[in-house]
Amino acid sequence: MPARGRWAAALSAVLLTVTLMPPEANAATVATAATQATAATQATAATPANAATAADPGVAVTLGDAEHALVRFRLPDEAALQRLVSEGADIAARPRTSADGAVLADLVVDAAQLRALTSAGAQPVQVIERDGDGTRRVAASKTTFAAAADTLQFLQAYWWTTGGQTFLQTQVATTATADPDVEITVTWTTADGATGSYQLVRFEDSGEYQYHYALPQPLPAKPTQVVATSSLGGRSRTVTPAAWPNATPPALPAGYQKDFVDAYLTPTDIAARIKRLKRQYPALLDVINLPNKTQGYRRTAVAYLGDPNSAAVVVESIAFGDQGWNGVQVKTVDPGRANGTLFATYRDRVLTLKLATDSGGKVISSTDDVAAFITAKYPQRFRAVVEDGSAGLPMPVAGPVALDDGLKGTEVSTKPWTVQALRIGKVRDGSKTGVLAFSQEHAREWATPLVTLEFAERLLANYATDAATRQLVDSVDIFVIPTVNPDGANYTFNDYNFQRKNLVNHCTGASRDPRYRNSWGVDVNRNYAVGSYFDGYVGGSANCLSGTYSGTAELSEPESSNVIALAGAHPNIKFALNVHSYGGYFMWPPGAYRADGRVTLPRPSIDESKFFLDSARRIVGAIAAERGTVTWPSYTGPVADVLYSAAGNSADQLYYDLGIDAWDFEIGNDLWNSATQEWEGVGFQPPYDEAHAESQEYAGGLMELVRIASEQ
Numbered sequence: 001m002p003a004r005g006r007w008a009a010a011l012s013a014v015l016l017t018v019t020l021m022p023p024e025a026n027a028a029t030v031a032t033a034a035t036q037a038t039a040a041t042q043a044t045a046a047t048p049a050n051a052a053t054a055a056d057p058g059v060a061v062t063l064g065d066a067e068h069a070l071v072r073f074r075l076p077d078e079a080a081l082q083r084l085v086s087e088g089a090d091i092a093a094r095p096r097t098s099a100d101g102a103v104l105a106d107l108v109v110d111a112a113q114l115r116a117l118t119s120a121g122a123q124p125v126q127v128i129e130r131d132g133d134g135t136r137r138v139a140a141s142k143t144t145f146a147a148a149a150d151t152l153q154f155l156q157a158y159w160w161t162t163g164g165q166t167f168l169q170t171q172v173a174t175t176a177t178a179d180p181d182v183e184i185t186v187t188w189t190t191a192d193g194a195t196g197s198y199q200l201v202r203f204e205d206s207g208e209y210q211y212h213y214a215l216p217q218p219l220p221a222k223p224t225q226v227v228a229t230s231s232l233g234g235r236s237r238t239v240t241p242a243a244w245p246n247a248t249p250p251a252l253p254a255g256y257q258k259d260f261v262d263a264y265l266t267p268t269d270i271a272a273r274i275k276r277l278k279r280q281y282p283a284l285l286d287v288i289n290l291p292n293k294t295q296g297y298r299r300t301a302v303a304y305l306g307d308p309n310s311a312a313v314v315v316e317s318i319a320f321g322d323q324g325w326n327g328v329q330v331k332t333v334d335p336g337r338a339n340g341t342l343f344a345t346y347r348d349r350v351l352t353l354k355l356a357t358d359s360g361g362k363v364i365s366s367t368d369d370v371a372a373f374i375t376a377k378y379p380q381r382f383r384a385v386v387e388d389g390s391a392g393l394p395m396p397v398a399g400p401v402a403l404d405d406g407l408k409g410t411e412v413s414t415k416p417w418t419v420q421a422l423r424i425g426k427v428r429d430g431s432k433t434g435v436l437a438f439s440q441e442h443a444r445e446w447a448t449p450l451v452t453l454e455f456a457e458r459l460l461a462n463y464a465t466d467a468a469t470r471q472l473v474d475s476v477d478i479f480v481i482p483t484v485n486p487d488g489a490n491y492t493f494n495d496y497n498f499q500r501k502n503l504v505n506h507c508t509g510a511s512r513d514p515r516y517r518n519s520w521g522v523d524v525n526r527n528y529a530v531g532s533y534f535d536g537y538v539g540g541s542a543n544c545l546s547g548t549y550s551g552t553a554e555l556s557e558p559e560s561s562n563v564i565a566l567a568g569a570h571p572n573i574k575f576a577l578n579v580h581s582y583g584g585y586f587m588w589p590p591g592a593y594r595a596d597g598r599v600t601l602p603r604p605s606i607d608e609s610k611f612f613l614d615s616a617r618r619i620v621g622a623i624a625a626e627r628g629t630v631t632w633p634s635y636t637g638p639v640a641d642v643l644y645s646a647a648g649n650s651a652d653q654l655y656y657d658l659g660i661d662a663w664d665f666e667i668g669n670d671l672w673n674s675a676t677q678e679w680e681g682v683g684f685q686p687p688y689d690e691a692h693a694e695s696q697e698y699a700g701g702l703m704e705l706v707r708i709a710s711e712q
Helices: 003-020 027-040 078-086 111-119 133-147 267-280 367-377 448-462 467-475 486-494 514-519 558-569 606-627 650-657 688-710
Strands: 068-075 103-110 123-130 152-162 165-174 184-190 195-199 201-205 208-213 217-219 223-230 285-289 300-307 311-320 329-333 343-347 350-354 382-386 420-424 433-439 476-481 573-583 585-588 636-638 661-669 671-673 678-680
Touching (some): 068 078, 078 103, 103 111, 111 123, 152 223, 165 184, 165 223, 184 217, 267 448, 343 367, 350 367, 367 382, 420 448, 433 448, 433 688, 448 467, 448 476, 448 573, 448 661, 448 688, 467 688, 476 558, 476 688, 558 650, 573 650, 573 688, 585 606, 585 650, 606 636, 606 661, 606 688, 650 661, 661 688
Parallel strands (some): 329 350, 433 476, 433 573, 573 661
Antiparallel strands (some): 068 103, 068 123, 152 165, 165 208, 165 217, 184 195, 184 223, 285 420, 300 311, 311 382, 343 350, 420 476, 671 678
C-alpha cells in the first residue's frame, strides 16, 4: 500500500476512535494510534497543494467570549496533534502532514481554546466558518436556488418534410416546474448555417406540469441542431433533431386497386355496401351480426303543453314515437265551474286535462300539479315534467298540441339496428392472428367509416392480383366494424350534424326538456369498463347532457357491448385500432388517469411501449406515403399524454382486460396554410375531397397494421 494510503487508513482509525471513544477511555490508547498514523506518513513524497508550509504567515483570528469557529491550524509537529487527540479536541477533518513534519488540522474552537493553541505554538491559517454562518447560509441557499439557472431537457426534437416544406417540432421540460412564468426559447440551425428561434408554451394537465411545446415550425431546410434556453438562465444540451417517422411502407405494385369510396356513407349506405361485398367475395368474407341491437333511429314523442316562454309542462310518451305515439294530442281546459278538481281523460288519441278551480271558478292548477297528475294517472302511457324555468307557475289553458319524436329522417328505418362486422381472411377459424378495426363510435365522425371500408375492400379486391395482399389475407384474420354507432350517425345526417353520442336518453326530470334534444345520449367511447368514470378516472361525466356522458353503468350501451362481445368471442384478436376524427393523433394506452396526482392506468412495460412506438412509426409512415400527411410526434403516444384523459375508452378495455394491443387513430390532420403560415383544422365533416384523401391515407395505415400482425 502506498504511504499515503497507509496514512489514510491509520488516521481513519484514529478519528473513528476519537469519535466513538467513551469518556473513560485511556488517552494513551488514542495517543498510540496517533503515533502509528504519524509513522505511516513518513514516506509521503509531496505536500498537498492546500497544505501550509513553514513559510506560511498565518492569519489573525479573534473570537468573542461566547463565539465558536472552525479554524485550520498549522501544528508544529505530530506530538502536538497527539496531545490534541488525547485531550479530546474537536477535530473536524482528516489532518494533513507536510514534508517538513508540520500538521494541518481543522478544529472547532472557542476563544479560550484559540488562545491556548496559539500559546502552545499552533498557527491559525484559515477561518473556515464561524458559528452562525450556517444559519445565514440556509436563507442564502434558498435565495440562490430560486435565482439559479434551471435545467432543461429535450423530450422531443423531430423534423420532417411534407409538400416541399420542412417542419421542426420540439418539447422541452424544465426543472423549474413550479414557476408558471418560465419562458423557454428553442434556437435551430441548419446545415448551411441558417438559424432562427421560436418560443415554447407551458403545458399543464390536471394541474401537473408536463413540458413546454410549440406547434410544428416551418424551417428553410433540415435542422442540424437545436438548443433550448430559459428566462431563468438555463440551457439545454445541443441536440440533433431526428427524422420523423423515418419509416416507409412497401411500394404498391402496378395495378393495385384502391379508391373504393366515392361519397359520404350513411349507415344505410354502409349496410348496402356490406351486403354487396359479401355477395362479391363469399370465399374471403363472413358478415357477423353483433349480438346487441341498438335502440334504432327513434325517440319518444314529446310536446310542450303551454308556452315555454311563459309557463309549460313537457308531456312525453313512454313508448317511442314511431310506435303509434307521434300525433297523439294533449290539451288543458277550463271546466267552467267552481270547485273543480284536476281531472283527465284519454280517448281517441287525445289526452284532455280539466284544470282545478277555486270557489269562484278561477283555475288554480300549477305546472307542478299537472305534471305530477299526468305521470301518476298514466304511468304506462305518459310521463310529464315541468318545463325548465316553469316550476310553480299557474298552468295555462293550452292546446291541443301534438306529440312528436322530432326526428327528421323520414327515409331512415326506425327499427332497432343490427350492427355488423366484416370478417376477412382465407382462414377464418381462429387459428390466425386477428386484427380488429372499428369506427364511428362518435356519430359525427363521417370520414371514419370511409377509412375502414376502403381498407376492407382493398384487401378483398387485391387478393386475386397482388401477392403481398394475398399473403396478408392468408395469414391474418381481419375484423372490421364500419359503424359502431349507427343510430347516432343517422341523427347526424338528418337532424344535427354535431351529434357525438348515441340516441339513448337516460335523462330525468327537467333534463328531458326538448330544448336539450341535441345533448341527449351516451358517449360510446366513455362507456367501457376499464379506467372508467365509475372507477374514479377523469374524462367521463355523470351529467346526461354532457358530451362525455358515461351512461348509467359500464357497458350499459349496446354499441360498446358489441365491440367487447366481438373481441371476447374471438381470442385470436391480438391487435385493434379504433378510428376517430379529427386532429391527426395516433395513440395507445393508458388512456385515463385519476385526478389526484394524475395517476394513470398502469403503463405498458418497456418492451411493450417500444413495440407501440415502433409500430406507430411504421403506421405513421404508411399514412404519409399517400399524400405526405405526417402525424406529429407530439400527437403520437399514450392517449392520456398526447390528448387528454378519456375515462372508459375502448382501447383501455381491449388492452387491459383482453390483452389486445390497441391503438386509436384521430384522422383528419391539421393542414398547413403556406399563405397564412398557420395550421388549420379540417373538422368532423370536411369537404368530401378532404374526407376522401383521409380515407386513402388512413386505409394505408390500417394495411400497415395488418403487415405488423402478419410478422408476429
